[in-house]
Amino acid sequence: MQRIGVFVCHCGTNIAGTVDVSQVAEALSHEPGVVYSKDYTYMCSATGQGMLKDAIRDYNLTGVVICSCSPRMHENTFRKAAEQAGLNPFMLEIANIREQCSWVHKDMAIGTAKAIVLGRAAVAKVNLNAPLTSGETAVTKRALVIGGGIAGIQTALDIADAGFPVDIVEKKPTIGGKMAQLDKTFPTLDCAACILTPKMVEAQQNENITIYSYSEVEDVKGFVGNFDVKIRRKARYVDETKCTGCGLCTEKCPMKKVPNEFNLGMDSRHAVYIPFAQAVPKVATIDPNYCLKLKSGKCGLCSKVCSVGAIDYTQKDEIIEEKYGAIVVATGYNPISLDKFDEFAYSKSKDVISSLELERLMNAAGPTGGTLLRPSDGTHPHTVVFVQCVGSRCEANAEKGKEYCSKICCMYTAKHAMLIRDKYPDTDVYVFYIDVRTPGKNFDEFYRRAVEQYGVHYIKGMVGKVTPEDGKLKVQASDLLDNRQLKIDADMVVLAAAIEPDKSARPLATMLTASMDTNDFFTEAHPKLRPVESPTAGVFLSGVCQGPKDIPETVAQAGAAASKAIGLLCKDKLKNNACVAESNEMMCNGCSQCEKVCAYGAITYVDKEFRMPDRTTQVRRVASVNPAVCQGCGACASACPSGAMDLKGFKNDQILAEVDALCR
Amino acid sequence: MQKLTRGELVRKAEELLDNGEVKHVLGWRAGEFDYDLTPSVFDTKDDIEANFRFDDFCGPNFSKYLVKKTRELEGKILVFLKPCDTYSFNELLTEHRFDREKVYVVGIECSGMADIFKIKEIAGEGISKIEPDGEYLSVASLYDDEPVKIKASDVLEERCINCKSKKHVVYDELLGEEGEEQDSGRFEEVEKLEKMTSEERFGFWKKELSRCIRCNACRDVCPACTCEKCVFDNPDSGTQNKSPATTFEEQNFHIIRAYHVAGRCTDCGECSRVCPQRIPLHLLNRKFIKDIDSFYGDYQAGQEAGQRNPLIDYTQNDIDPSEIFGGAK
Numbered sequence: 001m002q003r004i005g006v007f008v009c010h011c012g013t014n015i016a017g018t019v020d021v022s023q024v025a026e027a028l029s030h031e032p033g034v035v036y037s038k039d040y041t042y043m044c045s046a047t048g049q050g051m052l053k054d055a056i057r058d059y060n061l062t063g064v065v066i067c068s069c070s071p072r073m074h075e076n077t078f079r080k081a082a083e084q085a086g087l088n089p090f091m092l093e094i095a096n097i098r099e100q101c102s103w104v105h106k107d108m109a110i111g112t113a114k115a116i117v118l119g120r121a122a123v124a125k126v127n128l129n130a131p132l133t134s135g136e137t138a139v140t141k142r143a144l145v146i147g148g149g150i151a152g153i154q155t156a157l158d159i160a161d162a163g164f165p166v167d168i169v170e171k172k173p174t175i176g177g178k179m180a181q182l183d184k185t186f187p188t189l190d191c192a193a194c195i196l197t198p199k200m201v202e203a204q205q206n207e208n209i210t211i212y213s214y215s216e217v218e219d220v221k222g223f224v225g226n227f228d229v230k231i232r233r234k235a236r237y238v239d240e241t242k243c244t245g246c247g248l249c250t251e252k253c254p255m256k257k258v259p260n261e262f263n264l265g266m267d268s269r270h271a272v273y274i275p276f277a278q279a280v281p282k283v284a285t286i287d288p289n290y291c292l293k294l295k296s297g298k299c300g301l302c303s304k305v306c307s308v309g310a311i312d313y314t315q316k317d318e319i320i321e322e323k324y325g326a327i328v329v330a331t332g333y334n335p336i337s338l339d340k341f342d343e344f345a346y347s348k349s350k351d352v353i354s355s356l357e358l359e360r361l362m363n364a365a366g367p368t369g370g371t372l373l374r375p376s377d378g379t380h381p382h383t384v385v386f387v388q389c390v391g392s393r394c395e396a397n398a399e400k401g402k403e404y405c406s407k408i409c410c411m412y413t414a415k416h417a418m419l420i421r422d423k424y425p426d427t428d429v430y431v432f433y434i435d436v437r438t439p440g441k442n443f444d445e446f447y448r449r450a451v452e453q454y455g456v457h458y459i460k461g462m463v464g465k466v467t468p469e470d471g472k473l474k475v476q477a478s479d480l481l482d483n484r485q486l487k488i489d490a491d492m493v494v495l496a497a498a499i500e501p502d503k504s505a506r507p508l509a510t511m512l513t514a515s516m517d518t519n520d521f522f523t524e525a526h527p528k529l530r531p532v533e534s535p536t537a538g539v540f541l542s543g544v545c546q547g548p549k550d551i552p553e554t555v556a557q558a559g560a561a562a563s564k565a566i567g568l569l570c571k572d573k574l575k576n577n578a579c580v581a582e583s584n585e586m587m588c589n590g591c592s593q594c595e596k597v598c599a600y601g602a603i604t605y606v607d608k609e610f611r612m613p614d615r616t617t618q619v620r621r622v623a624s625v626n627p628a629v630c631q632g633c634g635a636c637a638s639a640c641p642s643g644a645m646d647l648k649g650f651k652n653d654q655i656l657a658e659v660d661a662l663c664r
Numbered sequence: 665m666q667k668l669t670r671g672e673l674v675r676k677a678e679e680l681l682d683n684g685e686v687k688h689v690l691g692w693r694a695g696e697f698d699y700d701l702t703p704s705v706f707d708t709k710d711d712i713e714a715n716f717r718f719d720d721f722c723g724p725n726f727s728k729y730l731v732k733k734t735r736e737l738e739g740k741i742l743v744f745l746k747p748c749d750t751y752s753f754n755e756l757l758t759e760h761r762f763d764r765e766k767v768y769v770v771g772i773e774c775s776g777m778a779d780i781f782k783i784k785e786i787a788g789e790g791i792s793k794i795e796p797d798g799e800y801l802s803v804a805s806l807y808d809d810e811p812v813k814i815k816a817s818d819v820l821e822e823r824c825i826n827c828k829s830k831k832h833v834v835y836d837e838l839l840g841e842e843g844e845e846q847d848s849g850r851f852e853e854v855e856k857l858e859k860m861t862s863e864e865r866f867g868f869w870k871k872e873l874s875r876c877i878r879c880n881a882c883r884d885v886c887p888a889c890t891c892e893k894c895v896f897d898n899p900d901s902g903t904q905n906k907s908p909a910t911t912f913e914e915q916n917f918h919i920i921r922a923y924h925v926a927g928r929c930t931d932c933g934e935c936s937r938v939c940p941q942r943i944p945l946h947l948l949n950r951k952f953i954k955d956i957d958s959f960y961g962d963y964q965a966g967q968e969a970g971q972r973n974p975l976i977d978y979t980q981n982d983i984d985p986s987e988i989f990g991g992a993k
Contacts, residue, residue, distance in 0.1 A: 510980050587893045591759035596976045641924050642891035
């Protein structure tokens with residue numbers, strides 16, 4: 001029989017406000033096994049922990065139940081304290097009477113009754129607890145960064161600087177991401193390429209960094225410290241080791257009419273191409289959807305002009321396998337598709353463009369060489385209308401758009417408006433907004449400069465309709481402050497499209513068993529206190545994959561994710577989870593169901609001799625769990641038809657005892 | 665009435681014993697009544713000659729017996745399997761429950777088996793003899809002077825009326841014709857249950873399951889129930905019980921069993937065949953099969969040895985049940 005001590009925490013008034021804690025302590029003192037039961041204002045305080053330690057020694061406690069906040073908050077605190085008093089930490093259980101009880105109830109009687117029941121369940125479990133010990137596993141000292149935008153590059157650089165090898169996997173032919181497509185950056189208006197490309201080069205030159213461009217993560221197995229990852233290196237039909245990036249092939253290729261994705265389809269590239277001048281790696285890629293040689297077997301011109309013989313039409317996708325200790329997700333974002341926003345005539349007029357398209361139109365390396373021209377007729381626009389929040393801050397359950405604020409649009413629109421007014425003072429610029437949101441260092445000053453110094457017309461109100469007519473765009477809008485309808489004949493309309501996580505994020509999250517929110521942004525382990533860690537151990541988050549953010553924030557988060565990864569890679573050994581599965585060989589059928597559901601490959605089978613009651617021996621196939629690999633998810637225990645597989649610390653009989661206690 | 669005759673099976677068994685291919689024969693032994701045959705091992709030709717039976721009452725599925733018999737017996741075992749039995753055979757191979765090398769499978773054509781309960785409904789109790797007579801069964805009873813003639817096709821077992829397949833999915837040798845998979849209406853009864861309100865359905869099952877006497881026959885005969893130690897026999901499990909002492913049997917035992925065999929049940933129908941209380945237990949399993957089919961695409965347990973049932977297989981495209989049933993995502 002256990003000797004159990006129960007401690008009921010007031011948590012100030014957090015718990016005591018809706019739960020009669022002394023009544024809970026009194027009621028639980030009558031539970032089987034309980035020899036000590038007391039309530040106290042703050043169990044997590046040094047005094048509270050001291051009380052726990054004293055009681056363990058004075059009453060020879062073999063088990064402890066703490067009725068307090070969620071185990072995610074203080075389980076560790078109490079288990080450590082218990083260990084210091086000589087008790088096995090796994091003999092302590094938490095009954096969550098705060099998040100799951102006092103905070104959700106208003107009525108003292110109901111809250112108290114529920115707290116008693118929750119405490120009772122924990123006591124029932126502790127009665128069946130057994131001491132557990134953790135093993136250790138080694139850490140693979142190599143990190144994987146998924147995504148080669150500014151977030152991924154910064155994370156990789158920081159990890160590499162700490163002395164650990166890092167691999168960047170980027171699905172595009174070059175690293176650089178969205179930032180490489182931007183013209184200028186707010187609020188300093190320095191050129192995006194000028195500050196990004198040194199980082200790209202640094203990543204390429206760093207001996208600790210390997211860049212797998214034009215590659216995707218295919219499969220992830222394993223667990224924190226020991227991930228096994230398969231990376232698909234897509235065939236680019238060019239030998240990366242030979243190509244010098246001279247670009248001759250891209251000039252000679254006869255397929256000239258391929259929409260250039262780097263310029264968002266506003267001009268064309270060849271079937272063999274280098275996305276932009278500063279691409280890293282600067283290696284040509286053949287687009288199999290357009291290449292004549294790959295499609296019909298005719299042509300082969302690029303191969304003829306290549307002086308180093310880098311073109312290889314027979315190249316196949318290659319799968320490489322690598323082990324990693326930590327994985328950083330930096331999959332970034334895309335602007336949403338504007339197909340559903342017919343009211344703005346995006347698909348009807350070439351002169352209605354997205355903000356990212358405007359970036360390319362203003363960029364010296366863009367389709368117009370940096371001169372702002374209307375895509376329809378190549379003339380200078382004299383009136384430009386910006387529409388904010390296109391697809392952002394929409395109503396929940398709206399047919400189109402996102403509920404969240406995309407965060408960066410207010411600032412980049414101010415930037416765009418300012419740049420246009422600066423370069424083309426004869427151009428009228430209107431910005432229609434719901435609110436202008438400019439929290440950030442030097443952000444509001446920047447926006448006010450656009451209004452006050454550059455004379456951009458900021459109008460609070462939304463654009464209702466854009467109608468292309470006689471080469472003009474008739475913009476109907478409302479001015480909410482003046483309470484009047486406006487009609488503007490614009491030459492160009494720029495839509496600040498909402499941003500959404502890259503489509504590759506969802507399948508990746510499944511592979512990583514990392515959680516996501518309903519918008520497909522990765523969820524952090526704690527929204528305030530663990531913002532760069534995923535709840536899945538060993539997986540870290542960098543950049544917009546976790547939520548909309550601008551470049552400074554992205555870089556800050558990238559560094560934070562790197563430091564978390566470095567903290568993990570620095571360790572030689574990781575303590576294993578003590579709550580691992582174990583198989584009762586006498587009951588095991590050897591049916592392999594547990595092996596099939598095990599996501600970590602922790603279960604193998606052995607043929608074992610068993611002595612039967614009639615003194616004969618029998619050889620049976622039975623499951624065997626590798627405790628170093630088992631993560632204690634319990635999938636095997638629920639799949640096992642015979643009940644032979646059980647999870648230490650969460651054994652079937654412990655769970656049933658809890659349920660029984662709850663139902664009593 | 666079976667197309668295949670007892671003689672053909674006996675000749676095959678004797679031939680394989682003679683040429684040393686097998687040492688034992690798993691077959692149906694004459695029981696106390698004509699309709700009450702017992703699965704049994706035959707080691708000699710004399711025994712086969714005298715006691716081996718093959719007729720419309722050869723319902724028992726031998727697959728499960730192989731788990732024990734391959735461990736107990738030295739040498740290869742000949743087993744006769746009807747088409748539906750072969751699915752169970754494959755499923756047990758998938759679960760590594762016996763060594764394929766120790767078994768010689770003779771697939772036998774099946775024309776459907778007779779349901780003794782249906783015969784008793786017509787001919788009454790006290791049946792003393794049942795003899796095949798063309799398409800008919802001649803049923804003599806202690807209380808009637810003249811035998812009653814019953815058309816065999818009128819008294820088929822439910823699982824044979826709704827036969828899912830006359831094709832053997834595994835065999836070393838085949839006796840009789842190879843059949844086809846059948847377009848069966850086996851889910852019609854399930855659909856009727858689905859259309860009920862939850863109260864009606866609960867009422868239906870309460871009524872049916874209240875008759876359970878917890879004899880465990882369904883568990884004992886089930887080819888998916890081959891656990892070394894069944895949870896219902898295990899004092900440590902907290903669910904061990906041998907008599908219908910509480911409402912547990914009525915409400916939980918069969919549901920738990922259906923969950924345990926979900927994804928592995930081949931719908932062989934043995935559970936309902938052996939139930940002395942005639943509880944339609946197969947409907948529970950069929951509901952699971954139907955749901956699995958609608959979630960993950962058509963799946964037949966035992967179709968191939970080594971296949972992976974959808975409940976222990978995860979893919980990125982797995983459907984969320986809420987997409988079919990609605991509810992919170």
